[in-house]
Amino acid sequence: MNSYTTRRHIWFVITIALITLGVIVSGTEIANSHGGKTHGEEAFTAFQAVQKATQLYDRLIVSGKLPEDWETDLVSIHISARGDETSRETVVQFKRTGGDPESLYFYFDHRGEYSGSNFTGK
Numbered sequence: 001m002n003s004y005t006t007r008r009h010i011w012f013v014i015t016i017a018l019i020t021l022g023v024i025v026s027g028t029e030i031a032n033s034h035g036g037k038t039h040g041e042e043a044f045t046a047f048q049a050v051q052k053a054t055q056l057y058d059r060l061i062v063s064g065k066l067p068e069d070w071e072t073d074l075v076s077i078h079i080s081a082r083g084d085e086t087s088r089e090t091v092v093q094f095k096r097t098g099g100d101p102e103s104l105y106f107y108f109d110h111r112g113e114y115s116g117s118n119f120t121g122k
Contacts, residue, residue, distance in 0.1 A: 044112035
């Protein structure tokens with residue numbers, strides 16, 4: 001698999017993940033909307049989390065800190081949130097088909113600041 005095909009595969013996976021995320025988030029936003037009021041700061045969205053995590057992920061691959069199979073064997077990207085309103089954290093998981101470890105996790109606080117990454121998800 002050449003570099004161009006690999007990049008296309010990664011962007012295909014990311015695009016599918018973002019479309020799925022958009023459908024899920026749009027349903028959640030409609031259900032939670034309650035017009036008129038503003039809450040000061042804007043919420044950090046799942047889409048923004050994927051964008052930031054993808055940039056970090058790409059940097060790790062380009063710099064050689066992650067081996068090439070993290071790029072060629074990528075199969076999915078999962079976004080989740082954990083914690084309560086004041087300590088909410090967004091987790092972006094990059095999962096590959098094989099190898100050990102199988103997943104890489106990026107963490108962002110409720111303001112969208114990068115707070116760490118690991119292979120355990122904890």
